[in-house]
Amino acid sequence: MKSTIILLAAIIKFTHCTELDFVSLLSEIADLELSEDGKLNFTQLVTKYGHTAEQYEVTTEDGYVVKVFHIPGKRSSVLLTHGLGTDADPYVIRGHDSLGIALADKGYDVWLLNNRGTKFSRRHIELDPDKDKKTFWNFSFHEMGYYDLAATIDFVLYQTGEEKILAIGHSQGASQFFALTSTRPEYNEKIKLFLALAPGAFFFNMPLLFQIGASAGPILLEIGKTLGIEELCRDRGALVTMIKTICTKGVISYEVCVRAAMFPFVGYNPTGLELSFLSTLFGHAPSGFARKNLEHYDQLYLRKKFAMFDYGVKGNLDKYGRRNPPDYPLSKVTTNVAIMSGKLDTLSLVHNGKVLKKRLPNVVHFEEIEATTHIDFIFSADAPKYLFPSIFRLLQKYD
Numbered sequence: 001m002k003s004t005i006i007l008l009a010a011i012i013k014f015t016h017c018t019e020l021d022f023v024s025l026l027s028e029i030a031d032l033e034l035s036e037d038g039k040l041n042f043t044q045l046v047t048k049y050g051h052t053a054e055q056y057e058v059t060t061e062d063g064y065v066v067k068v069f070h071i072p073g074k075r076s077s078v079l080l081t082h083g084l085g086t087d088a089d090p091y092v093i094r095g096h097d098s099l100g101i102a103l104a105d106k107g108y109d110v111w112l113l114n115n116r117g118t119k120f121s122r123r124h125i126e127l128d129p130d131k132d133k134k135t136f137w138n139f140s141f142h143e144m145g146y147y148d149l150a151a152t153i154d155f156v157l158y159q160t161g162e163e164k165i166l167a168i169g170h171s172q173g174a175s176q177f178f179a180l181t182s183t184r185p186e187y188n189e190k191i192k193l194f195l196a197l198a199p200g201a202f203f204f205n206m207p208l209l210f211q212i213g214a215s216a217g218p219i220l221l222e223i224g225k226t227l228g229i230e231e232l233c234r235d236r237g238a239l240v241t242m243i244k245t246i247c248t249k250g251v252i253s254y255e256v257c258v259r260a261a262m263f264p265f266v267g268y269n270p271t272g273l274e275l276s277f278l279s280t281l282f283g284h285a286p287s288g289f290a291r292k293n294l295e296h297y298d299q300l301y302l303r304k305k306f307a308m309f310d311y312g313v314k315g316n317l318d319k320y321g322r323r324n325p326p327d328y329p330l331s332k333v334t335t336n337v338a339i340m341s342g343k344l345d346t347l348s349l350v351h352n353g354k355v356l357k358k359r360l361p362n363v364v365h366f367e368e369i370e371a372t373t374h375i376d377f378i379f380s381a382d383a384p385k386y387l388f389p390s391i392f393r394l395l396q397k398y399d
């Protein structure tokens with residue numbers, strides 16, 4: 001087994017499929033066909049759509065420096081956390097039809113966390129993400145909750161003088177929220193309502209394609225480890241540059257990047273993600289994350305539990321004092337939680353949203369959203385029609 005992995009790793013290394021030495025060269029010569037909004041950065045987009053954006057750097061207890069964006073408004077604060085492989089950008093890339101800006105248009109005071117490892121938060125007070133790879137990239141959604149989200153909630157409370165805030169998390173943004181509030185229950189007191197959009201926690205009865213991918217996960221991740229790949233989808237890296245180049249070439253890109261590569265995993269909905277939007281989307285996505293994070297998600301699926309990271313028997317005994325990693329104690333998530341599941345979502349399935357609802361003690365609202373896939377929650381052209389009215393009603397009710 002081990003030798004097969006090393007052999008595969010050597011072949012991949014040789015054929016240059018991954019982030020290796022020619023990284024910066026590729027990004028220099030790549031020609032991306034981006035729209036105006038695909039080229040503008042977060043600050044410039046927010047300004048273009050009528051608001052102002054501020055940036056803060058928040059240092060976590062374990063030394064990571066995460067960037068937090070702020071779109072000031074007069075109403076209560078709402079904190080947004082993003083999904084795996086993205087950062088705060090997608091919350092503003094459809095202008096007034098994106099959640100971040102729509103909330104600002106309603107007068108909310110909007111805060112957006114960029115988790116450790118994303119293109120905005122690739123920093124640590126001591127560790128170098130390139131030289132100290134093994135230690136810098138040693139995190140999953142667990143640390144994004146336990147440290148990044150905790151520090152950001154405290155920072156927002158401190159900045160605004162509020163005692164509690166509203167929060168919304170998409171997919172991994174919900175995983176990290178439940179990791180935090182179950183292990184540090186005092187954070188429940190700081191939240192008025194948490195709205196989980198397509199939460200990533202339970203993965204029962206997954207579609208066949210997902211099962212195949214996730215079952216191959218351990219081997220692929222082991223190859224990555226052998227190759228020394230700790231960081232995935234690095235901004236301006238070879239792989240990301242290649243994806244962006246291929247995915248911004250019109251009709252053919254739509255077939256390759258969306259119909260063939262995206263829809264089978266997240267759900268099929270061409271009206272939510274239209275061809276002309278690709279030249280904006282791929283100016284902003286994907287964003288970096290740790291291999292360990294993917295490994296943690298794969299474990300959730302394989303072990304059928306929303307549990308802490310599995311370090312193997314010896315590692316678990318060292319770290320947790322038991323052979324298996326503990327489940328996150330969801331009974332400790334006492335804050336108000338609302339869950340929204342997309343009817344077309346093939347990654348965070350409606351019935352898994354219901355499983356989560358049963359395990360949490362205080363779910364105040366559960367809703368199935370029409371015509372919505374996993375990614376439609378964040379940047380569907382139809383989100384203002386199917387999703388936003390429910391979100392606004394809930395925020396108002398629990399504010």
Ligand SMILES: *[C@@H]1O[C@H](CO)[C@@H](O)[C@H](O)[C@H]1NC(C)=O
Nearest residue numbers: 040041042043044055069120
């Ligand atoms: C966007 O670009 C402007 C101009 O270069 C810069 O001042 C600003 O900090 C950038 N914003 C972000 C979020 O990187």
Ligand SMILES: *[C@@H]1O[C@H](CO)[C@@H](O)[C@H](O)[C@H]1NC(C)=O
Nearest residue numbers: 134135136138139311315319
């Ligand atoms: C990664 O983190 C775990 C748990 O915090 C720790 O036990 C392990 O030694 C760390 N590994 C590295 C390479 O830093």
